[in-house]
Amino acid sequence: MSANPGTIERAPDPQIGQARSLLADGDATRAWQLVHEVLSARPDDPDALCLGGKLALLGGRVERAQELLGRALDVAPDNVEAHLELATLYRRSRRLEDALDELSLALHYDPENAAALFEMGNVRSARGELEAAIEAYRSAVEKDPAMAQAHLEMGYVMLKLRRYADAVEVLERGAELDPSNLSGQNNLGYVYVRLEQYDRALDVFARLCAQTPYSRLGPRLNYGNALSHTGRLGESERVYADVLQHEPNNFTAHWNRAHHVLARHAFAEGWQEYRYRLQVDDVWHRRLIPFAPYKGEALEGKTLLISAEQGLGDQIMFASCLHEVVSRARQVILECDQRLASLFQRSFPGVRVIGSRQEMQPLWLREVGHPDYHLPAGNLPGFFRSRLEDFPRHDGYLVADPERVARWKERLAALGPGPYIGLSWRGGTRGTRRSFRSLSLVDLLPFLRVPGLRFVSLQYGDCAEDLETLRRESGIEVAHWPEAIADYEETAALCVALDMTVSVCTAVIHLNGALGKPVRVMVPAVPEWRYGVSGEAMPWYPSVRLIRQAARGDWSEVFARVADDLGRRFAA
Known part of the structure; x- marks a missing residue:
């Protein structure tokens, strides 16, 4: 029986072995010369054809690479390396289906090939099949635990999926295997920031900045960001400068x-810088709103469309500028989150309010005619809040539904005599500094024990366990009505019915401040820009008082000051 020509084992050519060594040492020119010598003597040598294709691909000669690799596979269909190189060529050319075909063949001939599994992960990632990419990378590291690049690419895909806790483990392993991989180190530092492990992030980025030329700006931007999260704002600004x-x-x-x-x-300077968010892909989600951008032109007789952006709190904050716009323009059309639409429509009767989900191509555009100008809501303050003196001393610009307010006052009265204090103790997400903005409800006992007060939860999300733990450990019951949190009209009405709110930094601050209700904000040592860096006042909302943490992690003084404030304000 004759052997299958596709499975004959070929003795390696010494010149090809030498060429591979030269390539490994970075001498592609001499490696190509040896390959050319072999092909001149043996034009169908599959190893020479394969290595020649790899060298051509490295040199950017794609057509030549494809030709040589194709010839190698004509001679030896089981040449796994040729299938791999051709798959890489196809991936870089965005011929992803063809790449998958080549990888399937490579794995058919060598199911244990870690390099083929790694390249499969690259192709799946390029196709947007991120979970499948992770599985391919995981299979690659199972076959070859020392494959640093597979760990690093898997971690990067997890990062894109915001699976930061998973990403940190594989990125740390990849960085350990290949400390010289700067992109991997940068991604690891980024994940540390997302996990709020800022000291670790600073170590990574400081080391990267020391190892790289200044033209490599990514680590420096990340270093500045990590510095800002730890409150080292002056150093951070110098990095950005x-x-x-x-x-x-x-x-x-x-x-x-x-x-x-x-x-x-x-x-004035800050709003100019703030406009750059429109150019940052990770921040700004581009939308198809085809009207002329507003640049400060006179609005008399004109229609201005203001599009929504960012979260509920920011939309409420930016809406503080609407009265100035309405006084100038013939018509104002305001897009906002659906949850705010009816509240905004009541509060700004001269404005046409459209609730939406901030779609890329909004269907409601068909209904608004052709506005003269368009402005993202975050650009409003740049025209009307350039100085501290420009912030009005208002008593509230949002108007809750009076009937709902009356119903909530009745429900509060049924709890017993007041005063009634709203309470929110958790804010943010993993990506928005949750640990800085969230507390345990039991931690608040220093002021929850102030006599004569009844506390009412304004906390969004599932907080039943927090409330039960507080009741069990202290005997204090905090009223919680989920229906008041699920509907923002109800939330606003309940806030008006309350005597005061005490909260961490979250959207309920903006809501109460915009309603003109008194608020005490427990502000972390390193707050978001909206809360400033010093002082008790929040320019956007005269009724809000900021009580600042003196040092990261230590809330004791804040709780004591809140207790003192509540005791004095509501003394029997």
Whole structure:
């Protein structure tokens, strides 16, 4: 019986072995010369054809690479390396189906091939099949636990899926296997930031900045960001200033710097920087709103469309500028989150309010005619809040439904005599500094025990366990009505019915402040820019008082000051 020509084992050519060694040492030119010598003598040598294709691909000669690799497979269909190189070529050319075909063949001939599984992960990632990519990378590291790049790519895909806790483990392993991989180190530092492990992030980015030329700006931007999260704002600003000196139009540096400038109330400069968010893909989700951008033109006789952006709190905050716009324009059309639409319509009767989900191509555009100008809501303050003096001393600009307010007053009265204090103790997500903005309900006992007060939960999300733990450990019951949280009209009405609210930094602050209700905010040592860097006042809302943490992690003084304030304000 004759052997299958596709499975004959070929003795390696010494010249090809030498060529591979030269390539490994970075001498592609000499490696190609040896390959050319072999092909001149043996034009159908599959190993020479395969290595020649790899060298051509490395040199950017795609057509030549495809030709040589194809010839190698004509001679030896089981040449796994040729299938792999051709798959890489196809992936880089965005011929992803063809790449998958080549990888299927490579794994058919060698199911244990870690390199083929790794490339399968690359192709799946390029196709947007991120879970399948993770599985392919995981299979690759099972076959070859020392494959650093598979760990690093798997971690990067997990990062894109915001699976930060999973990503950190594989990125740490990848960085341990290949400390010289700068992109992997940068991604690891980024994940540390997302996990709020800022000291670790600073170590990574400081090391990267020391190891790389200044032209590599990514680690420096991340270093500045990590510095800001730890409250080292001056150092962070200097990092961004250095980046902008080297690359004046670096959008991310401008955007990050905006937070520092606005936090110290340099509003005119800060709003100019804030506009750069529109150029940062991770921040701004582009939408198809085809009207002329508003740049400060006279609005008399004109229609201005204001589109929604960011979360509920920001939309409420930016809406504080609407009265100035309405007084100038013939018509104002305001897009907002669906949950705010009826509240906004009642509060701004001269405005046409449209509730939406911030779709990329909004269907409601068909109903608004052709506005003269369009403005993202976050650009409003740049025209009307350039100085601290520009912030009005208002008593509230949102109007809750009076009937709902009356019903909530009745329900509060049924609890017994007041005063009634609203309470929110958790804010943010893993990506928005949740640990800085969230507390245990039991931690609040220093002021929950102030006599004569009845506390009412304004906490969103599932908080039943928190409430039960507090009741069991202290005997204190906090009223909680889920229906008041599920509907923002009900939330607003309940806030008006309450005597005061005490909260961490979350959207309920903006709601109460916009309703003109008194609020005490427990502010972390490193707050978001909206809360400034010092003082008790919040320019956006005269009824809000900020009680600041002196040091990260220590809330004791804040709780004591809240207790003192409540005791004095509501003394029997």
